[in-house]
Amino acid sequence: ALVPDRPAYLVNRDHHGAWVNSRALQAAGIDARTPDPADGRIERDADGAPTGMLQEGAANLIGRLLPPVTLEQRITGLLRAQALMHSLGVTAWQDALLGEHANLTDPTDAYLATAADGRLTARVVGSLWWDRSRGTEQIDELVARRTAGTRGRLRCTTVKIMQDGVAENGTAALLGPYLDGCGCASDNSGISFVPPLDLQKYVTELDARGFQVHFHALGDRAVREALDAVEAARTANGRTDTRPHLAHLQVVHPDDIGRFRELGATANMQALWAAHEPQMDDLTIPFLGPERSAWQYPFGDLQRSGATLAAGSDWPVSSPDPIEAIHVAVNRVLPDAAPGTPVFLPEQRIGLDAALTAYTAGSAYVNHLDDVTGSITAGRLADLVVLDRDPFAAPTEEIGATHVLETFVGGERVYAAG
CATH class of the missing domain: 3.20.20.140 (Metal-dependent hydrolases)
Known part of the structure; x- marks a missing residue:
């Protein structure tokens, strides 16, 4: 009812499934006779008809029909x-x-x-x-x-x-x-x-x-x-x-x-x-x-x-x-x-x-980077983050209030707040 005129494909937040409309099911030829793929599941109603919820590998049945994304x-x-x-x-x-x-x-x-x-x-x-x-x-x-x-x-x-x-x-x-x-x-x-x-x-x-x-x-x-x-x-x-x-x-x-x-x-x-x-x-x-x-x-x-x-x-x-x-x-x-x-x-x-x-x-x-970064040590790359507070200096309940002020990769500043 919301998107009746073209196929619609909405991906789960966790990317482990997708919600599609009737036009998308028709475009992929998915109906009550379509078997579940080995790596996924087509959710069905009491009569076996697909409801539009596709789990895991079943989402690929529609995903392969999506328009391409350009290099740019x-x-x-x-x-x-x-x-x-x-x-x-x-x-x-x-x-x-x-x-x-x-x-x-x-x-x-x-x-x-x-x-x-x-x-x-x-x-x-x-x-x-x-x-x-x-x-x-x-x-x-x-x-x-x-x-x-x-x-x-x-x-x-x-x-x-x-x-x-x-x-x-x-x-x-x-x-x-x-x-x-x-x-x-x-x-x-x-x-x-x-x-x-x-x-x-x-x-x-x-x-x-x-x-x-x-x-x-x-x-x-x-x-x-x-x-x-x-x-x-x-x-x-x-x-x-x-x-x-x-x-x-x-x-x-x-x-x-x-x-x-x-x-x-x-x-x-x-x-x-x-x-x-x-x-x-x-x-x-x-x-x-x-x-x-x-x-x-x-x-x-x-x-x-x-x-x-x-x-x-x-x-x-x-x-x-x-x-x-x-x-x-x-x-x-x-x-x-x-x-x-x-x-x-x-x-x-x-x-x-x-x-x-x-x-x-x-x-x-x-990431096999421990010989060059991951700690503030003499001779290692200056991959550093500056925080707005010392998270050890306050109750642990306040850790989430910490914010990043600056980020450096190899000594080059790649982010500054504001």
Whole structure:
């Protein structure tokens, strides 16, 4: 009714699904007879007709029909994103998706263009997207893209493997079934996008070729499958310096906490998500149940186990502001939470020093930049951020009020407030 005259495609905030209208379904030939793809789900009404909600890989059925984005538009978007990052004190990042996937346009050529002419002022590691519809035959292509993607401040030395989805739509891979609306076990345990034994084979070969592997691992089954793949690679290749990391870690089985340190797998936190808010309270906790809900974002347990912690935002899924996320890592409450909001799993809080380290030295480590930046040390590059206050000098409840005044990359000022 709102958009009757042309196809419409609206992407979820988390990029794990899309909402489309009837014209879009018609354009893609999707109807009640269309089967769910292996890596996604078409939501249907009681008669089996598609409702317009497409989860995970099902969104690709429409996404492939989107009009192309020009190189000029991609460069404009990249530079706008870079300016935002610098304003928040970000001097370097890992882009989790360089390649073609769903509705997302590959930004590699924009990175290469700006790296060549000096407009890329941040230090960027590009994660080359693993095509889960293919196997090891794509690795030679990834090696070639790694060579071509090393220019200026860009290094495409990582491969991103999306092992599962998200809990809110029931696609995060769990060791046991989700609960239904009545609190009973359902017939759904989520999706492992790459079969576990195949994952071990792929990661072992990627590791042997010198790639870092960046896992999207959100559910406890996906976390275990990713750790098993790292273990297989370590067994076959020895302990190399490829620094694999698992991102998101929403639900981690207690038996797997110690494996991060044992295997040298970095725990890549998105700390902003570890708080009570509607997505957590309405769409997650009721469907995980009390036991698994208590395993969410176990930053404290991981730190106590000796795991290496790194941290990022997963922007544009949520805010890229490190200060907001550090506030949550320390307090397990959002900076703007209403008075009386309960602390989310308070035993998983970490100290301000540990949180700041994860967002500086930890991220430098996971990006293989720890020999040149990540700490204020004589002889290292002057990648520096000036804050408007000492966050250690006030109560932890005030961390979120901190603001960036200036950002420097390699001694060059790339942002100044006002």
